[in-house]
Amino acid sequence: MLDKHGHPLQPTTPARARKLLKKERAVVHRHTPFVIRLRDRTVAESEVDGVELGIDPGSKHTGIALFTVSAGERRARFALQVDHRGQSIRKRMEQRATYRRERRSRNLRYRTPRFRNRTRPEGWLAPSLRHRIDTVVSWTSRLARWAPVRAAHVERVAFDTHAMSAGRPLEAAEYQNGTLHGYEVREYLLAKWGRACAYCGKQGVPLNIDHIQPRSRGGSDRVSNLAIACISCNQSKGNQPIEDFLKGKAKLLARIKAQAKAPLKDAAAVQSTRQALQEALDAVLPTHTASGGRTKWNRSCGLPKTHTLDALAVGKVDSITETVTTVLMAGCTGRGVHQRTSPDKHGFPRRTAPRIKRVYGFATGDLVTATVPTGKYAGTHTGRVMVRTTGKFDIRTRHGLAAAIKHTYVRLTQRGDGYAYTTRPEGSTPK
Structure with a gap:
C-alpha cells in the first residue's frame, strides 16, 4: 500500500483494501502483485512499523517472504516464488557457441585466431548465474518500493x-x-x-x-x-x-x-553466487545472512518444505505465528528476442517476425482482460496476450487458450514486465 505521494505504507489485508477501493479512498496502483495507492493520506499521517524480507535463494526457484516482527514473532504478509530461467539461458548460450564453432570449421573465410581478448573481469559470473542475482535484486528493489522494508535476511549457504x-x-x-x-x-x-x-x-x-x-x-x-x-x-x-x-x-x-x-x-550454482548476491543485496538493504541448517531448525515447528516457507524461516527466529494462504508464482519469461527469423532443421528461414512489436497498443506478454460478447469464447478472459498484426490476439489464461480475440474487445490491465504470474496455495509443492 502506498500513500498519495507514492511512498510505501504498512501492508494491509485484502478485506481492508476492498473497502478502501469501494469507498474510492484508494486506486489500483498495480495489478500483480496487487498494490493500491491511497488518495487522502501521507506517510506523516500514518503509523509505519516497517516489514522485513526473507530470501531463500535457489538454482531453479527462489522464495521471498515479506513479514512483520513483533516481540520475536514473525507474521507473513506476502509470499513470492520466482522461477528462474538459468537453464534456458545456458542452453541458448551453448547453442550460440555451437553455431559459431560450426561457422569457423566450414572454412567459409579466413580469420586469424584471437586469444588475447578472452580475459574476464574479476568477479565475472556466467550469464545463467548472473541472471539469478539480477532477478533476486530486482524483486528486492521492487518490494522495497511497495512496502516499508527495513532489512533483508538471506540464506547464504545451503550447508555449512x-x-x-x-x-x-x-x-x-x-x-x-x-x-x-x-x-x-x-x-x-x-x-x-x-x-x-x-x-x-x-x-x-x-x-x-x-x-x-x-x-x-x-x-x-x-x-x-x-x-x-x-x-x-x-x-x-x-x-x-x-x-x-x-x-x-x-x-x-x-x-x-x-x-x-x-x-x-544446483547447490554449486547457489554456492557460486552467494557472495555476489549478498554484496548486491547490501547495496539495496541492510542484509543479514544465515545457513540452511538454521532455516531447517526454524522450520521444525511443523511447517512443510517450500521455498517461500524457507524464506519465512531464514535467520534468527523465535517463533512463526502466521503464514499466508496463497503464494504468487512469478516465472521468468523474458521480454522477447531480437531474432526476426527462425530456421528449420536444415538452416533455412521458416518464418519472419515483424519489426514492430506493439500492435494496436498491445505487446506480447501484456496482462489484458477481454470481454467477448458472442461466439465460441464468449465471456471474460484475463491473462497474457500474444499479439498478431491481423488484430486477432491469443490470450493465455489459467483455464486455457482463448484464440483469435478481436483487439477491440481487449483492455490493457498491466504492461508486460518479463514475468508470467500464477498462484498456488501455500504449503503445496508446485508441479
Whole structure:
C-alpha cells in the first residue's frame, strides 16, 4: 500500500483494501502483485512499523517472504516464488557457441585466431548465474518500493561446510540422535539424495544417515561415504559391505556409487553466487545472512518444505505465528528476442517476425482482460496476450487458450514486465 505521494505504507489485508477501493479512498496502483495507492493520506499521517524480507535463494526457484516482527514473532504478509530461467539461458548460450564453432570449421573465410581478448573481469559470473542475482535484486528493489522494508535476511549457504568438518570427526552418535543433531550434514544429504531412501527409494518416511562402506570395515566419515536410508534398509544393511547388500542389483549399486561422489549441481550454482548476491543485496538493504541448517531448525515447528516457507524461516527466529494462504508464482519469461527469423532443421528461414512489436497498443506478454460478447469464447478472459498484426490476439489464461480475440474487445490491465504470474496455495509443492 502506498500513500498519495507514492511512498510505501504498512501492508494491509485484502478485506481492508476492498473497502478502501469501494469507498474510492484508494486506486489500483498495480495489478500483480496487487498494490493500491491511497488518495487522502501521507506517510506523516500514518503509523509505519516497517516489514522485513526473507530470501531463500535457489538454482531453479527462489522464495521471498515479506513479514512483520513483533516481540520475536514473525507474521507473513506476502509470499513470492520466482522461477528462474538459468537453464534456458545456458542452453541458448551453448547453442550460440555451437553455431559459431560450426561457422569457423566450414572454412567459409579466413580469420586469424584471437586469444588475447578472452580475459574476464574479476568477479565475472556466467550469464545463467548472473541472471539469478539480477532477478533476486530486482524483486528486492521492487518490494522495497511497495512496502516499508527495513532489512533483508538471506540464506547464504545451503550447508555449512565448517560445521560439517570443524576440526573434529563426525561420530556415529551424531547420526542416530534424530533431527535435532547434525542439521548441516543432514541438509546436504537430503538434498543430494532427493529426500528419498538411497536403496529402496521410499519418500515421506523417517530417514537415517547410513555409511555406504561401514566404519567397521574401513569406511570413513566423509560426506561422500554417507547416504540417506529408511529404517528398514538401514537395519537390513547393518555392517555389510554395500556390494554384499546389493548383490544381484548391479545397476542400483553403480548408481549409488556414482551419486555418492557426484557433486550437487544446483547447490554449486547457489554456492557460486552467494557472495555476489549478498554484496548486491547490501547495496539495496541492510542484509543479514544465515545457513540452511538454521532455516531447517526454524522450520521444525511443523511447517512443510517450500521455498517461500524457507524464506519465512531464514535467520534468527523465535517463533512463526502466521503464514499466508496463497503464494504468487512469478516465472521468468523474458521480454522477447531480437531474432526476426527462425530456421528449420536444415538452416533455412521458416518464418519472419515483424519489426514492430506493439500492435494496436498491445505487446506480447501484456496482462489484458477481454470481454467477448458472442461466439465460441464468449465471456471474460484475463491473462497474457500474444499479439498478431491481423488484430486477432491469443490470450493465455489459467483455464486455457482463448484464440483469435478481436483487439477491440481487449483492455490493457498491466504492461508486460518479463514475468508470467500464477498462484498456488501455500504449503503445496508446485508441479
